[in-house]
Amino acid sequence: MSAIGNAGTAPQVSWKLNLAMLWFSQLLILAGFQAFIPFVPLFIKDVLGVTDKVELAAAITAFNFFGTMAYAVFNPIWGVLADRFGVKPMLLRGTFLTAVIFPAMAYSPTVFVLVLLRFLSAACAGTTAASQTMIVRNTPEKYQGFALGVLSTAIWGGAMLGFVIGGLLIDFYGYKEAFWFCGILYFISGIAILFTRDGEIRLVKVKSHIQGGFFSRLLPKFTHAVWVLLMLFMVLGFVRSFEIGYVALKIEEMTSPASAAFWTGVSSAIVCGAAIFSGVLFGYLSDRYPVVCLIVPVMLIAAVTMVIQGATGNLWIFTAGRVLLYAAAGGMQPVLQKVLSSITPPRKRGAVFGFASSTQCFGNMIAFALSGLLMPICGVSWLFHIGAVFFIIFLPAFIGGITFATRPFVLHNLSKLRKKRQLPAK
Helix, strand or coil, X not given: CEECCCCCCCCCCCHHHHHHHHHHHHHHHHHHHCCCHHHHHHHHHHCCCCCCHHHHHHHHHHHHHHHHHHHHHHHHHHHHHHHHHCHHHHHHHHHHHHHHHHXXXXXXXXXXXXXXXXXXXXXXXXXXXXXXXXXXXXXXXXXXXXXXXXXXXXXXXXXXXXXXXXXXXXXXXXXXXXXXXXXXXXXXXHHHHXXXXXXXXXXXXXXXXXXXXXXXXXXXXXXXXXXXXXXXXXXXXXXXXXXXXXXXXXXXXXXXXXXXXXXXXHXXXXXXXXXXXXXXXXXXXXXXXXXXXXXXXXXXXXXXXXXXXHHCCCHHHHHHHHHXXXXXXXXXXXXXXHHHHHCCCHHHHHHHHHHHHXXXXXXXXXXXXXXXXXXXXXXXXXXXXXHHHHHHHCHHHHXXXXXXXXXXXXXXXXXXXXXXXXXXXX
16 A cells, blocks of 8 residues: 555644534534435325325335435445545535435425435435544544534434424425425535544555455455444344334324324424433443443333333323433444444544444344335334334344453453553552
């Protein structure tokens, strides 16, 4: 590997300024994104005219599946390019291109066109993973858990804002305004990115000849601990998104078709308030306590609350169940990101975080496909009960995987501590 460019000594980057700009950008992005995503099942049913139960499930599954697939396929590419050319160009690409594509969805004449535009928007996106990469690159190690937790508040806070505004826009004006609102906020978020600075830009020339077999060429050379964490991100994506595509339909069953969009927005906004609290709390705790001690109660609480949501026919009990779910499970992602960052060299964090987002998306894809197959058979409510079972089933995988991934790191620190204690006193 030979260098073709050298930025010299990188200027001192204020991690607090970057965090503030990225927080604001992600707040706007998620506000725009969630102003229409939760309402897509209603858009397909009310605007595109898909009312048959099986066809509706297939359309919702296709929208979620292919959008997530595009994100999973392209996100590692953007992560590798971020390691070579910097994170900032990737963020600018994602925000400005998506700002153009999202409003076009409002004019989709068929489900096929809607799914195609969703695929293109997801292929151009990846701003959340890129923001997380810039955070871990430019934030001191001891503050990374806190910074990732703060960034997650923008993600959930933006989602909360988007749920409310999207529900109101659709209820009073229509779906088209929600799509345009999304595009405008993406554009403004791109302006905020212009004020960030990436302190680790290294232009390198990669050898064209790669040694090894087919899988060596296809997959990067991460450590076993990193691959285990990536598989846990896939499991996280599965358990966190199994029922999410059908929340609006569940709320429609509890209210009425005319008010379903409004109450979906209100309920989802309340839930995001709990997720904001969860992200900060678990980001703080992950800097101070073993991660396994945090994961176990989180997944047990999540399983119980999923059962409550599936069993109730009352909107407010359902909302309370989702609040408790996100108060617990909302902190799982920053906790895993903290572990992943601690076992990954800084020069590979862009690629690793890109693959983490992709594996999580593959988990989403499996969940969307499976829930889409089960919904016409068992109904919407039973998806929540089945999701609860998955939280319990995968709990041992999280315990074992995190223990395996962090064990070399813990042993290394213990070894350093023993050597320090054995040094003779001066």
